[in-house]
Amino acid sequence: xxxxxxxxxxxxxxxxxxxxxxxxxxxxxxxxxxxxxxxxxxxxxxxxxxxxxxxxxxxxxxxxxxxxxxxxxxxxxxxxxxxxxxxxxxxxxxxxxxxxxxxxxxxxxxxxxxxxxxxxxxxxxxxxxxxxxxxxxxxxxxxxxxxxxxxxxxxxxxxxxxxxxxxxxxxxxxxxxxxxxxxxx
Numbered sequence: 478x479x480x481x482x483x484x485x486x487x488x489x490x491x492x493x494x495x496x497x498x499x500x501x502x503x504x505x506x507x508x509x510x511x512x513x514x515x516x517x518x519x520x521x522x523x524x525x526x527x528x529x530x531x532x533x534x535x536x537x538x539x540x541x542x543x544x545x546x547x548x549x550x551x552x553x554x555x556x557x558x559x560x561x562x563x564x565x566x567x568x569x570x571x572x573x574x575x576x577x578x579x580x581x582x583x584x585x586x587x588x589x590x591x592x593x594x595x596x597x598x599x600x601x602x603x604x605x606x607x608x609x610x611x612x613x614x615x616x617x618x619x620x621x622x623x624x625x626x627x628x629x630x631x632x633x634x635x636x637x638x639x640x641x642x643x644x645x646x647x648x649x650x651x652x653x654x655x656x657x658x659x660x661x662x
Contacts, residue, residue: 486532487539495539500528515553522660523552556658572610573603577619577640589623589636596640597647604651610658613644 485497503524515523527548531537580599584591603611617629620637624630641661648659 486528486537488545489539489541498528500525503528515556518662519556519658519660520553522662523556524549527552571608572612573606573608574612574614575599575603576615577613578615578622581619581622584623592623593643596643600644600647601651608657610660611648612660612662614662616640616661 484499487495488498489495503521527545530548531540531545577596580595581592584595600611616637617633620633620640621627621629624633624636626633644659644661648657
């Protein structure tokens with residue numbers, strides 16, 4: 478028997494066969510009016526989050542395609558009621574963005590101690606503008622820079638998860654508005 482890669486899940490198809498997929502291999506296409514509600518990158522990140530939920534939170538190695546689709550639908554449905562209608566998509570001024578690589582280099586090479594307070598300050602500055610979406614990009618590069626790694630390692634994975642969890646915690650502690658989306662990529 479061949480061992481499943483640590484970053485893969487087996488997806489059971491309707492025909493009974495199982496196919497291994499990693500989070501990066503998942504592709505989701507929305508059709509009809511639903512396609513107008515969500516940005517393709519948002520859907521891709523939501524699919525990755527559902528993938529990691531099954532793999533890490535539930536500790537599963539196998540998931541049916543129907544289970545995955547149902548969980549993704551539930552996640553997307555959670556964003557739809559408060560989300561913008563197609564004619565009301567957030568404008569660029571309603572999206573606050575930060576480059577995590579810049580924050581890492583501002584904090585000094587390999588210095589997590591200064592990075593996390595700097596990240597919280599950046600989040601607070603953006604929240605003063607009352608955006609509808611907070612977007613932090615450059616996560617992988619930031620993590621590798623802070624760890625001082627050329628290649629992705631287990632230490633990188635741990636720090637990546639810590640940064641995302643920290644942003645979620647800070648956001649829940651700071652935000653009183655309901656219509657705010659956080660995207661970390």
